[in-house]
Amino acid sequence: xxxxxxxxxxxxxxxxxxxxxxxxxxxxxxxxxxxxxxxxxxxxxxxxxxxxxxxxxxxxxxxxxxxxxxxxxxxxxxxxxxxxxxxxxxxxxxxxxxxxxxxxxxxxxxxxxxxxxxxxxxxxxxxxxxxxxxxxxxxxxxxxx
Amino acid sequence: xxxxxxxxxxxxxxxxxxxxxxxxxxxxxxxxxxxxxxxxxxxxxxxxxxxxxxxxxxxxxxxxxxxxxxxxxxxxxxxxxxxxxxxxxxxxxxxxxxxxxxxxxxxxxxxxxxxxxxxxx
Numbered sequence: 001x002x003x004x005x006x007x008x009x010x011x012x013x014x015x016x017x018x019x020x021x022x023x024x025x026x027x028x029x030x031x032x033x034x035x036x037x038x039x040x041x042x043x044x045x046x047x048x049x050x051x052x053x054x055x056x057x058x059x060x061x062x063x064x065x066x067x068x069x070x071x072x073x074x075x076x077x078x079x080x081x082x083x084x085x086x087x088x089x090x091x092x093x094x095x096x097x098x099x100x101x102x103x104x105x106x107x108x109x110x111x112x113x114x115x116x117x118x119x120x121x122x123x124x125x126x127x128x129x130x131x132x133x134x135x136x137x138x139x140x141x142x143x144x145x
Numbered sequence: 146x147x148x149x150x151x152x153x154x155x156x157x158x159x160x161x162x163x164x165x166x167x168x169x170x171x172x173x174x175x176x177x178x179x180x181x182x183x184x185x186x187x188x189x190x191x192x193x194x195x196x197x198x199x200x201x202x203x204x205x206x207x208x209x210x211x212x213x214x215x216x217x218x219x220x221x222x223x224x225x226x227x228x229x230x231x232x233x234x235x236x237x238x239x240x241x242x243x244x245x246x247x248x249x250x251x252x253x254x255x256x257x258x259x260x261x262x263x264x265x266x
Contacts, residue, residue, distance in 0.1 A: 104166060106166065106167065109173070110173075118151070119151060120151060120152045120153070120154075121151075121152070121153045121154065122153075122154040122156075123154070123155050123156075123158055124154070124156050124157055124158070125156075125157045125158065126158045126159075127158070127159045127161070128158065128159065128160045128161070128163055128171070129159070129160075129161045129162055129163065130161075130162045130163065131163045131164075132163070132164050132165075133163075133164070133165050133166070133170070134165060134166045134167050135165060135166075135167045135168055135169055135173050135201075136165070136169045136172060136173025136174075136175075136201070137163045137164065137165045137169065137170045137171070137192075137194075138160055138163055138170070138171050138172060139155075139171070139172040139173070140172075140173050140175070141153070141172070141173065141174050141175065142175035142176055143151075143175070143176040144176070
C-alpha cells in the first residue's frame with residue numbers, strides 16, 4: 001500500500017514479503033494521533049530501516065502493539081521489526097519477535113527494536129527469540145541530542 | 146538513569162536464544178539506564194554475544210583487575226589511593242577492565258582492557 005491514509009487502528013492484518021529500498025517496509029508512520037495494532041502478523045518484510053514499522057519525528061502520540069507477531073523481517077541497517085525515532089510513547093503487549101535480523105555490519109544496531117529518543121515505553125509479556133544482530137539485538141535504546 | 150522524564154517498563158518478557166556479534170543479545174542501553182537490572186523482571190535464556198550475553202550499557206567505569214595491586218590499594222580519606230611499590234622499581238603497570246553500569250566487562254572486537262604504565266624517575 002502506498003500514499004497517506006489516516007487510521008488509528010489496524011486489526012487482524014497480515015503484512016508479508018513487502019520490500020522497500022528505503023525506510024518502512026510494511027508501515028511508514030508520518031501522521032499525528034494514536035495508532036493501535038492488534039492481532040497482526042509482519043513476516044519476511046525487508047527495508048533499510050524499520051522493515052515492519054518505521055516511525056521518525058512525527059506527531060504520533062502513542063503506538064500500541066498487542067498480540068502481534070514479527071517473524072523473519074530483515075533490515076539493511078537498523079530495526080528489522082520496529083525503527084522508532086521520536087517522542088512517541090510505545091506500549092507492546094503479548095507480542096512475539098522471532099527470527100528477525102539485520103545486515104551483519106558492525107555499524108548496524110538494534111535488530112528487533114531500534115529506539116532513539118522515544119517517549120515512555122512499556123514492553124510487557126512479550127517474547128524475543130532467535131533474533132540475530134550486532135549490538136543490542138532485541139532492544140537498542142539510545143538518546144541523542 | 147533513564148531520561149529525565151522517560152519511563153521504561155520491561156516486565157515479564159522472555160529473551161531466548163538471541164545472538165549479538167558484539168554484545169547485548171537482549172538489550173543495549175546507550176546513554177540511559179534502567180535503575181534496576183533487567184534480570185529483576187524478565188527472563189534471559191541462552192542468549193549469545195562476544196560479551197554481556199543478555200544486556201549491556203555504555204562503558205562507564207574502570208575496574209582494577211590486577212589482583213596484586215588490588216590488594217595493595219587502600220582508600221584514603223581524601224578519595225585518593227595509596228599504592229605500595231617495591232623500592233628500586235622503575236616501572237610498573239596497573240590493569241583495568243572497562244565495565245558498564247551493571248559491572249559487566251565491555252570489550253571491543255579487538256578485546257578490551259586499559260592499562261596504566263607508571264614510570265619512576
